[in-house]
Amino acid sequence: MADVAKVAGVSHQTVSRVLNDHPNVRSETRTRVLRAIDQLGYRRNLVARALVTRHSRTLGVISFDSTLYGPASTVYGIEQAARDAGYFVSIVSLRTIDKAGVDDAIDYLAEQGVDGIVVVAPQRSAAQALESLPMGMPAVAVEGGHAGDVPVVSVDQVKGARLATEHLLDQGHETVWHVSGPTDWLEAEGRIEGWRAVLTAAGRPVPEALAGDWSPRSGYRAGRRLAAMAGEVTAVFVANDQMALGVLRAFTEEGVRVPGQISIVGFDDIPESEFFSPPLTTIRQDFGAVGRHSIKVLLQEIERGEPIGPECHVVPPRFVSRASTSSPR
Numbered sequence: 559m560a561d562v563a564k565v566a567g568v569s570h571q572t573v574s575r576v577l578n579d580h581p582n583v584r585s586e587t588r589t590r591v592l593r594a595i596d597q598l599g600y601r602r603n604l605v606a607r608a609l610v611t612r613h614s615r616t617l618g619v620i621s622f623d624s625t626l627y628g629p630a631s632t633v634y635g636i637e638q639a640a641r642d643a644g645y646f647v648s649i650v651s652l653r654t655i656d657k658a659g660v661d662d663a664i665d666y667l668a669e670q671g672v673d674g675i676v677v678v679a680p681q682r683s684a685a686q687a688l689e690s691l692p693m694g695m696p697a698v699a700v701e702g703g704h705a706g707d708v709p710v711v712s713v714d715q716v717k718g719a720r721l722a723t724e725h726l727l728d729q730g731h732e733t734v735w736h737v738s739g740p741t742d743w744l745e746a747e748g749r750i751e752g753w754r755a756v757l758t759a760a761g762r763p764v765p766e767a768l769a770g771d772w773s774p775r776s777g778y779r780a781g782r783r784l785a786a787m788a789g790e791v792t793a794v795f796v797a798n799d800q801m802a803l804g805v806l807r808a809f810t811e812e813g814v815r816v817p818g819q820i821s822i823v824g825f826d827d828i829p830e831s832e833f834f835s836p837p838l839t840t841i842r843q844d845f846g847a848v849g850r851h852s853i854k855v856l857l858q859e860i861e862r863g864e865p866i867g868p869e870c871h872v873v874p875p876r877f878v879s880r881a882s883t884s885s886p887r
Contacts, residue, residue, distance in 0.1 A: 559600075566594040616646045617856065618667030618675040620660065622684060623653075626772055627800065627828050628745070628843070632678050632700055635849025643853055648672060660687035668695065674856045676700060677708075681742050696859035698852045701744055709859075709869040711852040715745050718841040718875035719752025722795045722823040725839070725877065727760055729821060730885045731793035737780045737805060738767040739797040749797045749825060770801045777804025785812035788819050792886045799824040799831045799840055806834060806882075821883035837880035847873045 559577075563570045568591060575583050576591040594600075617640050621633045637647045648670055650663040660677070667675055674696035677688055688708050691697050702710045726734045736753050739746030750767060757764045768783060770776035777796060784791050785808055796802040802824035809816055816822055816836055824831060827842035851871050859866050 561598055562591065562594045562600055565597060566591045614646075614671045614673055615644065616648055616670065616672050617853070618664075618670070618672035619647055619649045619678070620663045620667070620675065621649060621651050621678040622681065627826055628798070628845075629678055629680065631843075631845040632848055635845040635847075636676055636678075636700070636852055637849070638846070639849040639853040643857060645673070645853075656683055657687040660684060664691060664695075674698070674860050676852050676856060677702065680745050682744060683742065694864075696856055698856045698859070700848060700852050707868050709855050709866050709871065711848055711855060711871045711873070713745075713843045713848060713873045713875055715748025715875075716752035716755070718825060718843070719749040719795065720756050721875065721877045722825065722841055723753045723756040725879075726793040726795065726821060726823060726883065727756065727762070729793070729883055731821065732886075733757060733762045733765060734793045734795050735765045735784060735791050736767040737770050737777060737784075737794065737796040737801055739801075740771050741769065746797055749795075753795055770797065772798055772800060774800050774804035774807070777801030778808045779804070781805035781808025782812070784820070785809055785814045788812075788814050791820055793821045793823075793883075795823050795825075797825055799826045799828045799834075799838060802831075802838055802840070803834060806838075810835075816882055817884040818887060821886075823883060827878050832880060834882070836882050839880045839883045840878050842876045842878050844873055844876070 559570055559573045563573045568587060572583065572587065573591055576588050619633060619636055621629055623629055633649065640647045648667060650666060652659045652663060664675065676698050678700045679688065679702035688699055688702065697708050699708045699710045701712045723734050734757065738750050754764055768780040770780055781804055784794060794805065796805055802822055805822060806816060809820065814820055824838045824840035827840045831838040831840050851873060855866065855871060
């Protein structure tokens with residue numbers, strides 16, 4: 559800072575005011591100081607700053623299976639929102655979800671001195687593990703169901719499933735079959751709940767759901783079974799777009815026309831879904847909004863210095879109509 563002050567022709571205190579965004583600095587002085595900082599290649603020592611302020615300006619994120627589109631997009635949205643708020647992010651991605659793994663990740667981030675933690679908790683076991691958070695640690699769960707005393711930010715999975723199922727019934731289909739996600743995922747539970755509720759309320763048959771694991775391969779296996787029932791099956795709601803891709807592949811191989819014989823709706827609106835053949839009707843999740851809401855709630859906790867409590871912040875999904883659905887023929 560002394561070197562910067564010498565090059566800029568100002569006092570050490572003026573450099574400090576510029577670095578701390580103090581309002582009582584003239585614009586031309588601020589510009590001169592920032593130019594000197596760039597010229598000298600100055601970088602803030604965040605560790606030293608954290609010792610003084612007792613804030614690391616770093617947030618911890620715990621995620622699971624970040625190879626999947628949903629968790630990966632959620633983490634990206636959180637990271638962008640944190641950066642916009644002036645925070646760095648330290649990410650721990652776990653391969654398996656159990657209480658011991660979550661506890662180790664929380665301990666690791668706490669030792670780094672993070673100011674708060676966001677846990678992407680789409681599975682029931684992860685949500686339950688949040689009960690062991692360190693006392694006083696600000697935390698937010700994403701897709702965490704009822705995560706104890708921790709506030710939760712989530713997309714309305716039930717509403718999304720209702721939109722998909724209602725659309726297919728409105729097209730004139732007698733009922734809607736479902737390819738579900740893994741049973742231990744809270745998102746899969748919500749989508750099953752919304753699908754079943756619409757069919758029950760309409761007095762329509764509720765077929766047995768075909769279980770998948772989010773992968774195109776599991777969708778392909780379900781698609782082979784559904785193709786064998788073409789005629790009985792005229793509409794399918796698939797719990798994510800990746801599995802819907804596998805269903806479409808199976809239908810193509812079996813000569814089942816989409817939407818001529820069977821209509822399909824997916825979930826997520828991955829970037830590739832509009833380029834499927836045919837382009838996929840689906841439900842869009844706003845992962846950017848999830849990231850912004852989760853960081854907003856976490857920063858409120860940090861500023862208050864005490865837990866907010868078990869609030870639930872819901873992000874609405876959006877129906878995206880494309881060419882994979884039509885009236886039954």
